[in-house]
Amino acid sequence: MYKFVVIAVLMLFVSCGAEKQKDSAKKVSNTNNLTEISIEKPLHDFGQLKAGEIVLHTFILHNNGQNNFILAELVSDCGCITAQAKQQVIKPGANTIIEVEFNTAGLAGKEYKTIEVHGNSKELKHLAIFAEVKNEFIDIKY
The missing domain is CATH 1.20.5 (Single alpha-helices involved in coiled-coils or other helix-helix interfaces)
Incomplete structure (x- = not known):
């Protein structure tokens, strides 16, 4: 029971x-007001980091469509990532920045993390970050 x-x-x-x-x-x-968006350089490699470091990267989102892009949310695949956009509504032809913070505490080895950009775009867009995290307490052999 x-x-x-x-x-x-x-x-x-x-x-x-x-x-x-x-x-x-x-x-x-x-909303039936779908639009086209693009991300300038959607992949970023932080290179080698030490566990516990907090690093930032800025992605640029372009609204290439005819309608306003309404950003509903940014969804990360890990609690170690926070992402925020400067604007929630991006007019046609305009840009905004998405700031991503990556906290490497407790991580080790090669890391690949993604962020989904949810909104009224015709296609779901993804951002991705890479890093190799050195952790003195965890030794991973490849």
């Missing part, structure tokens, strides 16, 4: 999270 309750609660949390993602996607896609 205990296992059944635990499984039911877990399923509830997972289904609620998926529903939230669907809702945010519907809000953006229901």
